[in-house]
Amino acid sequence: MQISVKRDEGYTTYELAEGAYTLLEALQKIKHEIDNTLAFSSGCRSSVCGSCAMRVNEQEVLACSYKVQDGDRVEPLNNMPVVRDLVVDMDSALQKNANAKAWIESFAKMALNHEDEKVNEVQSDCILCGSCYSSCPVYAVNGEFLGPFALTRVWKYVSDKREIKPKTKIDTIQQNGIWDCTLCNNCTVVCPQNISSKADIEKLRAKSSQFGYIDPNFGSFGGGFGLGDGDPIF
Numbered sequence: 182m183q184i185s186v187k188r189d190e191g192y193t194t195y196e197l198a199e200g201a202y203t204l205l206e207a208l209q210k211i212k213h214e215i216d217n218t219l220a221f222s223s224g225c226r227s228s229v230c231g232s233c234a235m236r237v238n239e240q241e242v243l244a245c246s247y248k249v250q251d252g253d254r255v256e257p258l259n260n261m262p263v264v265r266d267l268v269v270d271m272d273s274a275l276q277k278n279a280n281a282k283a284w285i286e287s288f289a290k291m292a293l294n295h296e297d298e299k300v301n302e303v304q305s306d307c308i309l310c311g312s313c314y315s316s317c318p319v320y321a322v323n324g325e326f327l328g329p330f331a332l333t334r335v336w337k338y339v340s341d342k343r344e345i346k347p348k349t350k351i352d353t354i355q356q357n358g359i360w361d362c363t364l365c366n367n368c369t370v371v372c373p374q375n376i377s378s379k380a381d382i383e384k385l386r387a388k389s390s391q392f393g394y395i396d397p398n399f400g401s402f403g404g405g406f407g408l409g410d411g412d413p414i415f
């Protein structure tokens with residue numbers, strides 16, 4: 182079995198014994214038995230810590246859960262600076278949590294029942310693997326875009342009934358935020374935790390409308406299709 186790994190100097194192909202193992206096990210085999218200079222990140226080895234996210238055949242995966250196959254091409258995550266080989270610097274993406282103020286703003290003490298907890302249970306499962314930012318075409322061209330996991334976190338707190346200032350949170354995500362998303366759904370497809378940031382962004386848009394915000398992109402159609410003086414209104 183052969184796999185190719187994108188390294189600083191280009192793709193290197195490694196020959197591995199046939200077997201059912203994960204990509205992380207394959208990388209560890211390479212490091213211990215073939216080339217100890219290969220760099221990659223890992224932690225829990227059980228899909229919990231999020232540190233082993235990378236791309237295989239142009240799709241984001243967790244190396245510790247992906248079953249490696251003959252001919253796989255392995256690359257670091259997209260849209261983040263490569264530190265070395267498969268190791269990326271996620272600082273800019275993680276900074277988006279702070280930029281989006283992805284925390285509870287003003288806390289009212291009250292008990293949550295089971296139904297309340299269900300409202301944002303999935304959003305709480307994010308393991309900050311970065312796969313969604315790697316797959317996002319908007320983040321690829323605009324490093325200021327708040328991006329998928331930060332906006333999912335904002336929805337988590339906006340939908341928490343203990344948050345008594347949801348508008349403050351909604352105000353923060355208008356610029357480089359919810360209206361910039363193309364709703365392409367890439368982030369949903371790659372998320373190992375079955376989180377749909379796209380769906381969360383749609384809910385944040387609906388919430389923004391309740392606070393009087395409108396999609397600024399509507400304005401950009403006005404020049405071509407807007408009514409002129411004296412045009413009939415149907």
Ligand code: SF4
Nearest residue numbers: 307308310311313372
């Ligand atoms: S939302 Fe999903 S893909 Fe994005 S960082 Fe969290 S777990 Fe990873």
Ligand code: SF4
Nearest residue numbers: 317362363365366368
């Ligand atoms: S749905 Fe929006 S946030 Fe998700 S990948 Fe597409 S553009 Fe990015």
Ligand code: FES
Nearest residue numbers: 224225226231245
């Ligand atoms: S090593 Fe922790 S998620 Fe893969």
